[in-house]
Amino acid sequence: MPKPRFRHIGAALPRKEDLRLLTGHGRYVDDIEIPGALHACFVRSPHPHARIAGIDTKAALSMPGVFAVFTGKDLAQWTTPLRMAPPIEGLHPVEMTTLPVDKVRFHGDPVACVIATSRYLAEDAAEQVEADYEALPAVADFDQALAPGAPLVDESVPSNLVSRQAFTTGEVAARKREAHRVVECTFSQQRMTHLPVETRGCAAVWDEGRRHLTLHIGSQVPHPLRTQVAARMRLSESQVTISSLDVGGGFGQKIALYREELTVAAASRQLKRPVRWREDRMENLLAASHAREDRCRTRAAVTKEGRLLGLELQIEEDFGAYCFYPANYLARVVAMILTGPYKVRDYAFEVKVALTNKCGNGPMRAPMAITSWVMEGTMDAIARELALDPLEVRRLNMVEPGELPYAMPTGEVIADITPRETLEAAVKAIDYAGFRARQAAARREGRYLGLGLCSVVESTTYGSRFYKAAGIPGSGHEAAWLRIEPSGAVNASVGLGPTGQGYETAFAQVVAEGLGVEPASVRVHMGNTDVAPYGMGSRGARGGTAGSATLFLCARDANEKVLAIAAKMLGFDSPEGLRMVDGRVEREVLGERIETGIALAQIARTAYLDPTALPAGMAPGLDFSKTYDPPPMTYSNAAHACEVELDPETGALRILRYFVAEDCGTVLNPFVVEGQQHGAIAMGLSGALLEHMRYDEHAQNITGSLADYLVATATDLPRFEILAMHTPSRGNPVGTKGMAEGGVMGSIGAIANAVNDALAPFGVIADRQPLSPDYLRSLLRSK
Amino acid sequence: MLEFELNVNGERHSVRAEPRKLLSDVLREDCRLTGTHVGCEHGVCGACTVLIDGQPARACLLYAVQMQDHEITTIEAIAAGGRPGALQQALHEAHGLQCGFCTAGIVMTFEAYLKENPHPSEEEVRDVLSGNLCRCTGYQNIVAAILKAAHAKA
Numbered sequence: 001m002p003k004p005r006f007r008h009i010g011a012a013l014p015r016k017e018d019l020r021l022l023t024g025h026g027r028y029v030d031d032i033e034i035p036g037a038l039h040a041c042f043v044r045s046p047h048p049h050a051r052i053a054g055i056d057t058k059a060a061l062s063m064p065g066v067f068a069v070f071t072g073k074d075l076a077q078w079t080t081p082l083r084m085a086p087p088i089e090g091l092h093p094v095e096m097t098t099l100p101v102d103k104v105r106f107h108g109d110p111v112a113c114v115i116a117t118s119r120y121l122a123e124d125a126a127e128q129v130e131a132d133y134e135a136l137p138a139v140a141d142f143d144q145a146l147a148p149g150a151p152l153v154d155e156s157v158p159s160n161l162v163s164r165q166a167f168t169t170g171e172v173a174a175r176k177r178e179a180h181r182v183v184e185c186t187f188s189q190q191r192m193t194h195l196p197v198e199t200r201g202c203a204a205v206w207d208e209g210r211r212h213l214t215l216h217i218g219s220q221v222p223h224p225l226r227t228q229v230a231a232r233m234r235l236s237e238s239q240v241t242i243s244s245l246d247v248g249g250g251f252g253q254k255i256a257l258y259r260e261e262l263t264v265a266a267a268s269r270q271l272k273r274p275v276r277w278r279e280d281r282m283e284n285l286l287a288a289s290h291a292r293e294d295r296c297r298t299r300a301a302v303t304k305e306g307r308l309l310g311l312e313l314q315i316e317e318d319f320g321a322y323c324f325y326p327a328n329y330l331a332r333v334v335a336m337i338l339t340g341p342y343k344v345r346d347y348a349f350e351v352k353v354a355l356t357n358k359c360g361n362g363p364m365r366a367p368m369a370i371t372s373w374v375m376e377g378t379m380d381a382i383a384r385e386l387a388l389d390p391l392e393v394r395r396l397n398m399v400e401p402g403e404l405p406y407a408m409p410t411g412e413v414i415a416d417i418t419p420r421e422t423l424e425a426a427v428k429a430i431d432y433a434g435f436r437a438r439q440a441a442a443r444r445e446g447r448y449l450g451l452g453l454c455s456v457v458e459s460t461t462y463g464s465r466f467y468k469a470a471g472i473p474g475s476g477h478e479a480a481w482l483r484i485e486p487s488g489a490v491n492a493s494v495g496l497g498p499t500g501q502g503y504e505t506a507f508a509q510v511v512a513e514g515l516g517v518e519p520a521s522v523r524v525h526m527g528n529t530d531v532a533p534y535g536m537g538s539r540g541a542r543g544g545t546a547g548s549a550t551l552f553l554c555a556r557d558a559n560e561k562v563l564a565i566a567a568k569m570l571g572f573d574s575p576e577g578l579r580m581v582d583g584r585v586e587r588e589v590l591g592e593r594i595e596t597g598i599a600l601a602q603i604a605r606t607a608y609l610d611p612t613a614l615p616a617g618m619a620p621g622l623d624f625s626k627t628y629d630p631p632p633m634t635y636s637n638a639a640h641a642c643e644v645e646l647d648p649e650t651g652a653l654r655i656l657r658y659f660v661a662e663d664c665g666t667v668l669n670p671f672v673v674e675g676q677q678h679g680a681i682a683m684g685l686s687g688a689l690l691e692h693m694r695y696d697e698h699a700q701n702i703t704g705s706l707a708d709y710l711v712a713t714a715t716d717l718p719r720f721e722i723l724a725m726h727t728p729s730r731g732n733p734v735g736t737k738g739m740a741e742g743g744v745m746g747s748i749g750a751i752a753n754a755v756n757d758a759l760a761p762f763g764v765i766a767d768r769q770p771l772s773p774d775y776l777r778s779l780l781r782s783k
Numbered sequence: 784m785l786e787f788e789l790n791v792n793g794e795r796h797s798v799r800a801e802p803r804k805l806l807s808d809v810l811r812e813d814c815r816l817t818g819t820h821v822g823c824e825h826g827v828c829g830a831c832t833v834l835i836d837g838q839p840a841r842a843c844l845l846y847a848v849q850m851q852d853h854e855i856t857t858i859e860a861i862a863a864g865g866r867p868g869a870l871q872q873a874l875h876e877a878h879g880l881q882c883g884f885c886t887a888g889i890v891m892t893f894e895a896y897l898k899e900n901p902h903p904s905e906e907e908v909r910d911v912l913s914g915n916l917c918r919c920t921g922y923q924n925i926v927a928a929i930l931k932a933a934h935a936k937a
């Protein structure tokens with residue numbers, strides 16, 4: 001690692017947020033006491049697809065404690081529909097009302113909302129709401145959705161194929177003809193859900209006198225959420241406050257404005273009473289947001305040495321019934337960045353997305369999760385078919401340091417990344433060179449080991465120019481403010497929505513660095529839209545990049561004014577040679593640093609309480625704000641290496657060792673970064689091994705509890721060994737590149753490749769996840 | 784509605800609640816101790832773990848009214864006088880929490896476990912911890928913190 005250029009950035013400070021969370025004093029939505037609040041409970045469709053013939057609410061309304069029962073027709077008067085119609089070629093516009101009016105589209109679709117004095121009574125009454133359904137045939141998967149004569153999930157779209165894009169550059173057909181071999185492989189990733197341990201929930205407080213709505217809600221994106229809530233309730237953005245204090249995990253599930261939340265907000269306004277809602281786990285599994293369920297096919301044209309000449313990709317994604325995001329948005333990123341660190345000019349892709357009668361999809365930690373599995377699985381397939389060493393195939397095709405910046409065939413430019421360095425470090429750590437001998441020895445004892453590699457190029461931070469080019473409305477900028485108060489206390493804010501990433505700590509370090517104070521004296525406020533500036537929130541891995549850069553630049557502005565005042569106080573014409581270290585102003589004289597005796601508190605007092613003593617023309621106060629738009633795309637990189645043992649009798653897998661070598665640029669706080677690496681790898685492995693949101697062939701969800709939807713526990717996961725190989729980015733003022741999703745991408749690919757290595761003697765290939773014992777046994781039985 | 788008393792963290796709480804009201808809800812709503820979290824309400828996630836007479840139990844699987852003659856301990860009692868206990872301190876130092884939603888349940892589980900098993904191995908810790916779901920940390924730092932707390936006490 002290069003020598004540190006920072007005093008506070010990069011320090012392993014334990015987190016500021018911990019004490020309250022450790023002692024039971026966090027403020028998650030459901031912990032916030034709201035006197036007089038009513039409780040909402042939703043009535044949900046048992047059918048995957050049905051006409052709503054009528055809803056009889058009489059019995060429910062007559063029950064004790066029940067205030068109201070609202071249906072789609074009520075909500076249609078009070079709220080506007082969500083229209084998803086970005087101008088993207090091949091993408092059909094779609095629209096949804098707040099609650100369904102005519103028909104339900106998936107098992108769990110909310111059709112009515114009961115409001116009562118307690119959650120228990122609301123649940124009782126919800127059972128008495130009589131919804132009359134006329135069942136319709138349903139589509140349960142991508143193939144059914146596209147079959148001729150398939151029922152339409154959304155009648156306003158001509159077919160269930162809601163989106164299709166194709167792209168070609170170079171001449172892939174010619175490359176295939178010239179190739180020594182065209183290697184074809186498939187990858188099928190199952191449907192999953194985010195599963196934050198805190199489910200969704202909200203509490204809406206309508207103030208009739210001020211005509212103002214306060215919505216307490218765990219949100220990753222407080223300001224964009226406010227824009228949505230206000231627009232859909234026909235309020236102005238000055239009539240809505242979003243307040244998101246502590247959030248029990250998001251992982252992408254807490255971005256969209258969901259229909260239940262909007263219903264609760266509208267109900268509060270109608271009833272002029274606070275209304276709150278906390279979904280139970282079954283609702284969270286059935287009806288919050290799902291993710292993934294995509295199938296990919298690659299065809300790689302290669303020389304006999306394994307050099308990639310051309311590549312084709314097809315993606316088919318099952319998007320569910322409702323679009324809270326443009327339907328092509330997740331799959332298209334996969335296609336855009338598929339080639340990652342590998343050199344190829346001739347490339348073509350086709351991305352198809354279908355609507356089905358399932359819960360709608362959204363981005364889940366690494367929306368592009370499948371990318372590295374597909375590319376690295378293709379690398380392994382090339383090696384397998386040509387009887388080459390998979391590491392050598394990677395080395396042959398990987399971009400060299402001297403070739404950076406390198407434009408991927410899609411035009412995406414990778415720069416300031418170190419894929420060769422991380423790959424070599426990971427293979428060294430896991431003793432790749434000695435592995436084949438160990439594997440052979442183990443096989444002689446009847447044990448089946450496998451080693452899998454996976455390089456990751458993670459797209460972390462989308463700048464506004466990326467969105468513009470993709471035709472998606474929206475911005476990638478971030479906003480911050482910093483105020484030094486008259487006492488010298490430092491308050492700062494940024495428009496992100498923390499869900500456990502330690503921002504209060506890491507950003508205090510960034511502000512401390514830029515301003516010249518100690519992190520302990522900085523308090524970072526986030527999550528309340530009346531306090532924080534309008535930023536784009538937390539998604540992707542933009543916090544450490546866009547967020548830290550904005551705060552750093554803002555703190556530099558503050559530092560400049562502070563030193564200008566200090567110079568005046570010291571009787572100098574200019575602040576040259578002055579700097580502030582931990583809140584005290586120093587002066588450099590002949591290479592020596594001398595204390596001036598001036599501290600930030602005195603400067604602040606002057607700025608606020610004695611403005612006539614300020615330099616001529618300087619405005620009073622110490623109040624700064626900044627916005628910053630990052631480059632179109634920022635990339636970081638990593639290499640994962642994992643060793644597994646497969647028990648061919650039971651299909652059980654054991655992960656023996658797991659290494660990741662990662663370069664995410666400047667590290668703000670190594671504790672936080674390692675924690676994110678652990679969490680991301682764990683989420684990837686949990687998905688690759690266990691998680692599966694299942695529907696039966698009639699589109700009935702059969703995964704309604706945590707006994708059915710399995711996630712990794714402490715005994716399922718190995719110890720992760722991390723090789724920190726961080727090199728600063730030149731494209732970011734702090735040098736960060738972003739991270740926290742790449743671990744998902746890498747672990748999915750590394751484990752799949754390791755399993756296929758272990759399966760090699762049996763001549764079968766696992767191309768589906770989860771890699772459950774059942775699935776692996778079924779592969780082995782087929783032999 | 785029933786009226787009854789609960790002994791929580793050494794204090795008597797008078798409660799008026801339906802007999803079917805879960806201990807987790809009574810603690811959070813009636814006793815106003817919101818540190819006990821609810822993540823699944825079906826006994827799987829472990830977030831709601833409290834101590835009943837010193838033994839870990841899932842508050843979402845118990846009716847409050849059944850707990851009248853028992854001593855209930857929640858996360859709020861662990862940091863005596865605002866100072867975190869050894870396990871809480873170890874979780875802080877080892878970065879054993881991210882969003883913090885699962886944390887109270889883990890602290891309560893291991894407050895009890897470490898008393899009876901002061902020198903656990905990593906494998907034993909992982910085995911017991913497998914009753915608590917954490918979606919953020921990948922468990923590694925939680926395991927490290929528990930082992931650290933055990934060593935500190937030893």
Ligand code: FES
Binds near residue numbers: 825841842843
């Ligand atoms: S809430 Fe009790 S175990 Fe999950």
Ligand code: FES
Binds near residue numbers: 920
């Ligand atoms: S820290 Fe978030 S669930 Fe454990």
